[in-house]
Amino acid sequence: MDEEQTAYFDSGSTTRIDSKVLEAMQPYFKQDYGNPASAHKKGRKAKRAMNKARETIAKSINAQTKEIIFTSGGTESNNLAIKGAAYANKEKGKHMITTRIEHKSVLNPIKWLVKGQGYTVTYLEVDSQGFVNPEELEKAITDETILVSIIHGNNEVGTIQNMEEIGQVTRRKNVLLHTDACQSFTKTPIDVEKQKIDLLTINSHKINGPKGVGAIYIKEGTKITPLNHGGGHEKNIRSGTPNIHGIVGFAKATEQANKPEHVEKMRKMRDKIIEETLKIPNSKLNGPTGEKRLPNNINIYFKGVEGEALSGYLERKGVYTSTGSACSSKKLEPSHVLTAMGMDPERANSSIRITLSRLTTEKEVEHMLEILPKVLENLRKISPLY
């Protein structure tokens, strides 16, 4: 199929690199390719580029430059936050708190710590729109609690937690707060001071930057045990020759994305898509609306069709969507997020996710809105469930 005819609505999974981002990366491929750990000029040049990138990213979340550590992506940052904080604080306690709607790269490191390392975990329930109750969180904190990890903007249904209220609880209780902000970064305000966040995960490929690069914000003074030991890069927290071209691209993507007009544009597209798709009979929105929802996320239930089948038939017409997160999309289980929000397996399995980036075009939206009702109608005709 001609690339021209496609409409990509899986930006919650990954995005294409923005031309300006790729342009910013160019000098670092073949010219300024030094290792920032090298003492010579090429090394120093790489180090300067890296620190400039660090500054850009720090500013975008109101952090100090030295509080940003580069990693290979969101999964590594989540593992480093969770295992790193768990190892470094085990003298204080071994209890952690998280939610049932986290990404697998938060749930699975915790499961691993619980299974073999003697840690315990409390899972917070969420309401029908995916919100955590800060009062429930407060009740769950014990003297043994060392870490709370709550996803900022949910990757499946777009629910944006009230981090400020959550941060007040954790700071008052003297417990570390980690948040996976891969989906929310540049799409809703993040202010680590105001929101009292101690550890924050962000990455590049969700914001039209290159793959293979991410960062973790570590509040000054927070103890973290490294996962990658070695040459002592990144203040000894994350060894390994830094991915300079990736880091420069990540910073450029941050700079490009971090503009209110992009959020506004995506929000308008999102609301148009929600409005139009809800006109289809027997469809329902999963998750909240307005400011409390990621501006690029739509998750819709269409009674009587398998989400996987719908997504598959849409693909044949050049419309790329997903069911839940890419990381779980090949496992045919009902989404753990929709299930945690109280939906029955039928609804969870009959929902699809439509996600935008700031590069999504009106033309793509129109194409999708033209194709979707037709495909759906055909599928429902043959559905034994409808």
Add this chain to the structure above:
Amino acid sequence: MDEEQTAYFDSGSTTRIDSKVLEAMQPYFKQDYGNPASAHKKGRKAKRAMNKARETIAKSINAQTKEIIFTSGGTESNNLAIKGAAYANKEKGKHMITTRIEHKSVLNPIKWLVKGQGYTVTYLEVDSQGFVNPEELEKAITDETILVSIIHGNNEVGTIQNMEEIGQVTRRKNVLLHTDACQSFTKTPIDVEKQKIDLLTINSHKINGPKGVGAIYIKEGTKITPLNHGGGHEKNIRSGTPNIHGIVGFAKATEQANKPEHVEKMRKMRDKIIEETLKIPNSKLNGPTGEKRLPNNINIYFKGVEGEALSGYLERKGVYTSTGSACSSKKLEPSHVLTAMGMDPERANSSIRITLSRLTTEKEVEHMLEILPKVLENLRKISPLY
């Protein structure tokens, strides 16, 4: 300083990306940018590209395609090999064996396991040229030994260990053999079957590929505990959205580098540089010669000058070299590798490393050979040590 006038001799630290490698990466930046975990066409296309890359890399070391797992680089692969094997085999024993000439990304994970996780380690001594004695290795193996980690081609002095002999010992003793082959990959033959290697670390940025990507070969059936838990990518061994453009570039770099003529070219340059620099009075080669030395490595002792000072003055003339590895180059301690080879601190501190890549030009070599004796003479004139 004009880039034209420079001569880069720090390829042991990092290299520039080959034009053909960058070309191969292009489609994956803005067009085929899918997440290989996605079920749709863009995802499948990414997955195909990734598996093709996996095949190229597997073939280059005589491994099976499924035995290659992509990581963010050498440091992560070394950490995964060592901690992953340590965790997965702790029921069998907690003893490891390594050498005193490893890269920090092998030494430091082991130190961490010893310090806080109840493991023990035996460090094998090396001879004056940096070689491990396989008989010493055999004697060091106990019933508790689970892993032997020995660097294939040393990053500082270029010593290439006899992996075939080493592999015979470890396989006979039923102990896992890991080797850090970041420096030797594509520069000296690697055959995981013949050399009986169970775990092997390679990366991309040492072979004119992009930064931020590497791989680990894990022999089929070898138990490894993941370091990054999450969505279950890479057979559940290394979660995280794969760095597709990086992986494609890594494979292209492997394909480009893996040609006998490149090794031959580097070896000739190396031997010319060794021959010419040894004409300088009071200079000595550190490490072996001929086939037992990496084709791109020169490490020379110049009596009476600080290596750091020599490297710094060479830089002012556009010649980039290093003292030891980049990862340690800012710490002003004598090299642990040269020290392990029995050199006194004076010799260790008066040595520099000159490393080549297949893209190093004759012009660069001539420039360096013209500059080096002059800079050295001037430095020796003012040296209180000479």
